[in-house]
Amino acid sequence: MTCFQPLPALLLLAQLANAEFSLKDDGKYFTIDCDSKPPVVVQVNKASGNLQSILVKGTQLQTNPRGSHINSGFGKSTVTAKQSGDDHILVTVDSPLVTHYYAFKKGEPDVFMATWAADCPHPGEMRFIARLDSDVLDKGNLDRPGDDASGKAIESKDIFIQKDGRTTSKYYSGVPFIDDAIHGSRGSGIGAYFAIGSYESSSGGPFFRDINSQTAGDTEEIYFYMFSGHAQMEPFRKNQLHGPYALCFTAGPPPRMPAMGWMKDLGLKGWVSERGRVSGTATGRIPGVPYTVYLSNRSAQYWTRVTPDGKFTTTAIKPGSYRIYLMRGELPVADGDIAVGTDAIATTLADPGLPAYLWRLGLPDGTPSGFRNADKMTDMHPSDKRLAPWGPVTFAIRDRIPSNLTEFPAAQWGDVNAGNRIVFKLADKEIKDRDLEIGITVSQYGSRPMVRVNDQWSNRDPGAPPSYDSRSITFGIYRGYGKVFTYRIPKSAFKVGTNTLVIDNRSGSGAGKFLSNAFVFDYIGLRD
Incomplete structure (x- = not known):
């Protein structure tokens, strides 16, 4: 593996002083300057497809030589890059595992991504791992700490007990998909977060959860899990484009959800632009209980909360035949079949209520x-x-x-x-x-x-x-x-x-x- 060598200080100062949206090729790396606030300069290893350098405000976040990538690494890959006009750059990683995309938009301090996979990469999970510097992101995940590097292991070397009796684990950093739009870690004046544009090709439904982060020694690991076998009840969705999603960099606090619709013009394998929506009413609801509408088939999954007045409307979804569920809390209580095209369709779902x-x-x-x-x-x-x-x-x-x-x-x-x-x-x-x-x-x-x-x-x-x-x-x-x-x-x-x-x-x-x-x-x- 080729390890990243930090850019010389004078070259770094020159880049920061003369920032402009650009793509450069030095034979070993593609270097992308996002021309953004905060300033972000990224390097992609041309041999492996890994993110090998991430400079944010002049600070190197990618100090782990393994880089950031899918699973344990893409392996030997064909990595290409092209710039479209003066505001878009696309890097494509054709690997034995997946076809992975890094996309950049002028002025955006984000690495936009999407991953096409014919099948689930070995060993039965697919995740993007950002391996960043825990000394820089020293506050970690403030919302749900995922620290598993301290204390005494009490189970399978991944759950720990501290001296005061608290237990910690990377597993406790997870958030149900339906609530997990943005997660990440921060330090003083700097933050790194995953923004999830779509879970449609993931598995498990709206209430599935998996690891979001962990602090492992000198590395702060931030994850986007697209599939895992951790308490999984659905198979991997094959031959689908996962995402889009973005690794976002900030001055500390979480970002707003960045727009990702512009990626439709990049020619990504498996991208579906023509879509429909499902809207309707849920009746028979128990007062004070949350309800969710969930659609699923072999290719995709979608969900939406039911509003207090019983109405619901999905996001834009891929055409196809779906099983649609009304969920009382997290329990399916009504279901049916529905065919979705490229127009909006309406339906009604009813909670049958409780027996005496x-x-x-x-x-x-x-x-x-x-x-x-x-x-x-x-x-x-x-x-x-x-x-x-x-x-x-x-x-x-x-x-x-x-x-x-x-x-x-x-x-x-x-x-x-x-x-x-x-x-x-x-x-x-x-x-x-x-x-x-x-x-x-x-x-x-x-x-x-x-x-x-x-x-x-x-x-x-x-x-x-x-x-x-x-x-x-x-x-x-x-x-x-x-x-x-x-x-x-x-x-x-x-x-x-x-x-x-x-x-x-x-x-x-x-x-x-x-x-x-x-x-x-x-x-x-x-x-x-």
Whole structure:
């Protein structure tokens, strides 16, 4: 690998003094001066396609000799560059992995990018990694710190515990795609951020999340994940252009989302200009609950929030046949097929509502929201000292929909807190055959709930639910192949007065403690 040698100081001063939008070729590097504020000068390695130098305000951010690139590097590549008029430059990297584009626009302090991939690069992930100087970006990711370089490793050398009991990991830097337009790191007077123009060719849906950043010694790594197998439920979208996206440089604070529509004129492989939109109304919504409309097919995915008045409109989407979903929280509650052309089309989606429950803990919405520790599960390992005890607990039902939900744990592990109890009272007229529903958002190692009532009745094993071959709960992900288990409990199991429901775990696998078989609760409800 050819390592970057910093530009001589006199040459650097000359460039800063005579900045103009330009493309230069010295045989080893393409050098692009963005003629921007803050001043940005970038070098692309002509042999590897890596970003080998990034000068911002005269400060070198690309001190790591590996450079910035897709995955572990493009490998030996054919790298070409051309300038269009006086305001656009395009660098194309034809590599064994992908065809990658760096685009530059006069006056913009950004490296615009897009990546076309026939298949998922080895080893089952595709991400752009900006390896920048952590001494310069010394404040890191202020919104969601991704520091995994300090403390004692407690799991797989990527989750750490600090002396004060806090846990840290690069995994906790992630943000759901639907909320993740811009993320990055900053220092004093300088910042570097990814701006995501489109997730349409990514996988996982609106609530998928992955690593955004980590501080690894002298390197601040900022990521744009286009695909990974970390708790993934969708395949890689083949033969698609991923992006556009941009690596943006600022005087510190995050940038506004830069316009990227101008890239349509660059001739990028897989770019689709002619598009349509879907708009409509979502009816039957539960007050106070967020709703999302989600469209997906083998080529693309899109989403949009439903407004408080029930209206929704998507972004511009590629023509095709899609499955469209109405999501209550993160749970699909209605779906259908829709054909999208290049015109706007309208549709209506309806939440079917909830059945009647004698009592219910939590809302069926695909999340553990409201349960104990649910608000911290994406930020820390379940062993973190800042969390409330996981139990097991005994929870007394006093209301049909209890307001003290934080007294019941969001997750249950076979080795940690199996055997949580729910105590409830029944009158004589309430004794009858009833259905108990336990909704889970994810199963770890095929775990499923097993229930006992008054030590008089227990359910048969319902079988393992779908699960992925990946950790999830311990690195901040509570989503997976959600499932509702329904148990028909005979009236002979109940009694007048106080009844006790015990929830255990069933699975034959797991690695112990918080890596033992487990599941995350969505809701628990005894039907009326």
